[in-house]
Amino acid sequence: MDSNGRVASASEGEIREPADDGLDSGERRLNELGYKQELRREMTLFKTFAISFSTMTLFTGITPLYGSSLLYAGPATLVWGWVIVSFFTAFVAVAMAEICSSFPAYAGSQTLQSIILLSTGTNKDGGYLAPRGVFLAMYMGLTVIWAILNTFALDVIAFIDTISIWWQVIGGAVIVVLLPLVAKTTQSASYVFTHFETSESTGIRSKPYAVILSFLVSQYSLYGYDAAAHLTEETKGADINGPIAILSSLGIISVFGWAYILALTFSIQDPSYLYNTSNETAGTFVPAQILYDAFHGRYHNSSGAIVLLVVIWGSFFFGGLSITTSAARVVYALSRDGGIPFSRVWRKVHPKYKVPANAVWLCAVLCMLLGLPILKVNVVFTAITSICTIGWVGGYAVPIFARMVIPGKNFKPGPFFLGRASRPVCLVAFLWICYTCSVFLLPTQYPIKWDTFNYAPMALGIVLGLIMFWWLVDARKWFKGPVRNIGTSHDKV
Template sequence: MAGAQVVDSGEKRLNELGYKQELRREMTTGSLYFWAAHLAGPVWGPLASWCCAWLEAIGLIAGIGTQAYAGSQVLQSIILLCTGTNKGGGYLAPRWLFLVMYLGLTFIWAVFNTFALEVIAFLDVISMWWQVVGGTVIVIMLPLVAKTTQPASYVFTHFETTPEVTGISSGAYAVVLSLLVSQYSLYGYDAAAHLTEETKGADKNGPIAILSSIGIITVFGWVYILALTFSIQDFGYLYDPANETAGTFVPAQILYDAFHGRYGSSTGAIVLLFIIWGSFFFGGLSITTSAARVVYALSRDRGVPFSSVWRKIHPTRKVPGNAVWLCAAVCALLGLPILWINVVFTAITSIATIGWVGGYAVPIFARMVMREEDFRPGPFYLRGASRPVCLVAFLWICYTCSVFLLPTVYPIKMDTFNYAPIALGVVLGLIMLWWVVDARKWFTGPVRNIDEQIDHNAGGDGNGNVKV
């Protein structure tokens, strides 16, 4: 009873500070740059966490944009097929309307994220079942509906460069670019860390959850791509701007060919496209939540201009509403080039992946160069393989980040230029200039203020743990 009273007293005090629902979240939000600070040590920790936090924030905010753009692409295809297809006089959304859809999705996600945490939790449950059930329906139904399927030799050995579409005729260059799909899909490994404080046996279950997530994503993603590839009817027709989907979204044409070829109707394709759109919708909602929490955590540590504004928590909903709308506003700015540039998705995807994946490079590099006697291993430990694995991971991240800066369409013109290098160069240059001129004097890394409150108010042991 005495221990329970101590904990209750500590939580009441935290509630007075407006943090009751954010208790564990504040200790775990921004976990990636907490790892960077811890592994880099007291001397280099502030710089490491500064770089890692900003890269993660940039990656997450741009990640909202990737979901909004992809969702708008799918919605554009749904409207086109519902109104008669490109060949039948259907309506293809022009650039301005596409931008409106992009901004609309961003706005809706921001609105949802200003509600109480219970609303987001409920939508997350719907998202899980939507993507598991919907994804299963697509990968099973599509190959069964397609009148003909490609042989395994075509799927696993055939090579296409489509120079008439991309202007790229080099097979080696095409192989380099093809690896980007998997790298864009496989990130967010630290998401499980945001929940480990609320998990029993977190030192073991946390890493297991991360590896399990990677395994599940890999299997589902691979099966989804196989289902699409086996179901291709005419590869050369997929990118034709005169086809039924105007060559704007290849999976939409694959679905249309399968269902129209079998039933003479595009209804089935529209239904499956709606499932895909739902996946992007829920994905964008989730990434908006994560982006806001990282911006909030960085603001809590005074690492964002006007931090006092972005770290505010709504008094009743207990969500960082200002941080949510900041992320939405920046995401909207990223989408404005839709009006003039054809490769906006490539650029936003490049920014998202370089930011988020690049953030992992910081703690990985810190672990690789730190002295072994300074490292305190947990039960989930690679032992002698630790440094070689870190080296391979670090080199792979450097490689993929470099590739994401390359053009994906030739010849390079104003409407095909990948503006990611310029955008990242300007933003990261300003962030590092701020560090050199001012931030290095006061930024100390993740603030453990919740731990301090627990220790002070609830009888902690000095290490952020409550004595019960």
């Protein structure tokens, strides 16, 4: 027996029983790492799963990038790309689940813009297409709402995200079943599963390169499941419930996401019309045009399309709320170790609601700043999705690489333990992360001009350059890693 009452020689896969000291297993592990419990540990398995599921969301990744991925290489690579990416992403999720056991926004505005356009007429009938200034205002308004809601107790967010699960599961099922039934004609199975076609409008002539870019919709959609890991300090039995929430979120989204892609692709009426800037949705949002064509073709009105777009927009709203929750916990954890400027401010916990409120608002302000280029640059969404994906998925690489190289004797496994399979799984996961981060830095259109340039490499270079500069001139002198705070004042660094 070790000092915590666990069986030292427990075999792989066996649940190790905690000591009967009255502490939650997650709080005990937190104390072992040198941190005192500061946030409320009141999240159950279902609540943690709700936030993790809502962070991924069923529609937020697929809906905004569906059109561009379809354009690059046709339906076959879009459909099968989801299956391939799901397979490799599972390695990352399993690796993160083992580590956890041991330790949206722009597209939402885009969907809202389509709802307003179809509700006030169409692009052909004088409907209102929000200009860039109004679009930016919608984007910022949503961000502020998410920040306000996240300032309250986490239990409020968990309740909202519980609604989110049913909203997305029921709404997603309705869309997947109803859309192909409503469409007057449907595409053949051979078109959906085997048709490959590159588009001259992208300027990309290389077929392998087009396939790589077509996979981006899947790579962007299938992340965020690690939100459960960010909430471990607030989750009961986090060493068990965290991994379950991670794996179940990815599994459900993988299945439902593929069904959603199939429903959209089978329901396409005229592929060439989807991107026409003079069509009913001004060629701005391919899924909205697919919904419009299906319902207008059958019923000669767009009411059904608007209702389903509201369902999709609700998914964006819930996703943005959960992403804000998750991001704030990352900022809080970093600032608790003194790892970012003004850490004393960002690590403060609201005295009543016990949430890192300052960290929430920091994330909201940064999110709004990222949206400012909307006013001038047409390809800002590509840059935003690239930066977000690289930052989020790239963050997985650090603990996974550490788990891969750390000596086994220095790793204390939790109840979810891969045993000898751990290093091979981590290797595949790490290589997949490196590949994913690399492809999001590639140009997405040719020829490369100011209005088609992928600004993600530039933005990433600036951020990394500033961090390196800060490290060389200052941070290396005082930042030593985790800061134990058990038995110390919260205000000490």
